[in-house]
Amino acid sequence: MSSTAPLPEANVLRIEILVNAGPGETRAAQIENGILQDVHIQRDATASAVSNIYLGKVQRVLAGMQAAFVDIGLERAAFLQISDMVRSEEAADSAEASRIEKRLHAGDRVLVQVTRDAMGTKGARLTTDLAIPSRFLVYMPHTPRIGVSARIESDEERSRLYDAVADLRRELDLPGGFIVRTVADNASTAALGADMRFLATVWADIQHQARRVPVETLVYGDLPLPIRMLRDLLTPDVSAVLIDDERAWHDMIGFTRRFAPEFAERILLHKDAAPLFAQYGIEDAIQRALQPKVPLKSGGFLIIEQTEAMVTVDVNTGGFVGTRSLEQTVLRTNLEAAQTVARQLRLRNLGGIIVIDFIDMVDAEHKRQVLAQLSETLAADPAKTSVGQISGLGLVEVTRKRTRESLEHLLCMPCEACGGRGYVKTPETIALELFREIARRARIRPHTDSELLVLAPPDTIDQLLDAQAAVFECVCREAGVDVRLQAEALYGPEQFDVVVM
Secondary structure, X not given: OOOOOOOOOOOOOOEEEEEEEEOOEEEEEEEEOOEEEEEEEEEOOOOOOOOOEEEEEEEEEEOOOOEEEEEOOOOOOEEEEHHHOOOOOOOOOOHHHHOHHHHOOOOOEEEEEEEEOOXXXXXXXXXXOOOEEOOOEEEEOOOOOXXXXXOOOOHHHHHHHHHHHHHHHHHHOOOOEEEXXXXXXXXXXXXXXHHHXXXXXXXXXXXXXXXXXXXXXXXXXXXXXXXXXXXXXXXXXXXXXXXXXXXXXXXXXXXXXXXXXXXXXXXXXXXXXXXXXXXXXXXXXXXXXXXXXXXXXOOOXXXXXXXXXXXXXXXXXXXXXXXXXXHHHHHHHHHHHHHHHHHHHHHHOOOEEEEEEOOOOOXXXXXHHHHHHHHHHHOOXXXXXXXXXXXXXXXEEEEEOOOOOOHHHHHOOOXXXXXXXXXXXXXXXXXXXXXXXXXXXXXXXXXOOOEEEEEEOHHHHHHHHOOOHHHHHHHHHHHXXXXXXXXXXXXXXXXXXXXXX
């Protein structure tokens, strides 16, 4: 099967899903009209636990925080807050239901689901309000309500789906509730019924497993990444799904023929000699997503910095000077920035509190346009987001639900040379530190070290022999020692050693 597809028509959304299955890692990319929107990465050694259901053991109950630590067999104990615990209708208003120490005790067995992976020093986040997804529906065995995705815009279709699910639930006599997913738009009642029967079987199996397995055991695991992409994203808008691994392609074809046979011909095996992600520019796009600077088409740019507390985004006009007026130049840059920020948050998977420093605007209508552009673009983000107003300082606060590690934290680690600061000391700074070290040695052991060997990176050695040569000679003379220099190409920019010869 060919992986070549026709160009999209004007104003028509064309989505492609690319799946690269390599040794130890599977990656999936979602492209809309040729632009990378989202990247998912699953590594064999550090697979995500989100949506997995475990039989856990309560380790400790914290009454002061109204939370508990639960051991589910991961490296760190997971965290369960009382707000994430389901309540029965009978106990909803009782005192026992409002205090976690009345509901959980150390050593209790509890069936929980991971809603957020462990991040940094924080353990995974848990809930007892289980949600089991299938292609069209999400089954919530402990919650009686029925909901329909807000992204299904037709009121008539939303009513049809709600009534169909309600009738099927009554017909099958199933407890709990359902969420109708976006991909269920125009799905037949028969397809919804098949999904519901499948979910009922899965829930019965989970209950059976929970009664017989020991604690700290995985009871139900989510699907592998390639199948999960089909389950969650395969809609009529998806023109092609390309996969570069034949075994994974067979699995995806099998899943599609069973659950969405009308899309089976869109699951294509990539056979070209060029690597899939390289051919579509995904590799370069991922590398750019790890850089703090994001260029704008107008000539401006963003600076995106991720910290432990929040993400900051600074908008700059850069080389863009406009052609009409300063206000129009600022408006155009901010409008483009608002659209780009929304895409970058999704691509980089940045969550929590995001503070955007737009270029100052005076006109109230311009501010309204920028906020509207930001809100409209964020509306397409699968993660839950909220947008505040522009403050008096020109700042906009955005929150985005965080369920997994950011792209940077997943692919990178703190720099050993700079200790994770994001910058390193200059050769001049290192040279001056080295002078202090030589002077310190002279004070501690006067006249005993006749010769010292300084090992340092080439840039530092050049600094000692050029810009700091006069100071270096003075330091050696006052210390009463001879110093020999040796450049070490393998040394980090802040590394040096002073050795007694």
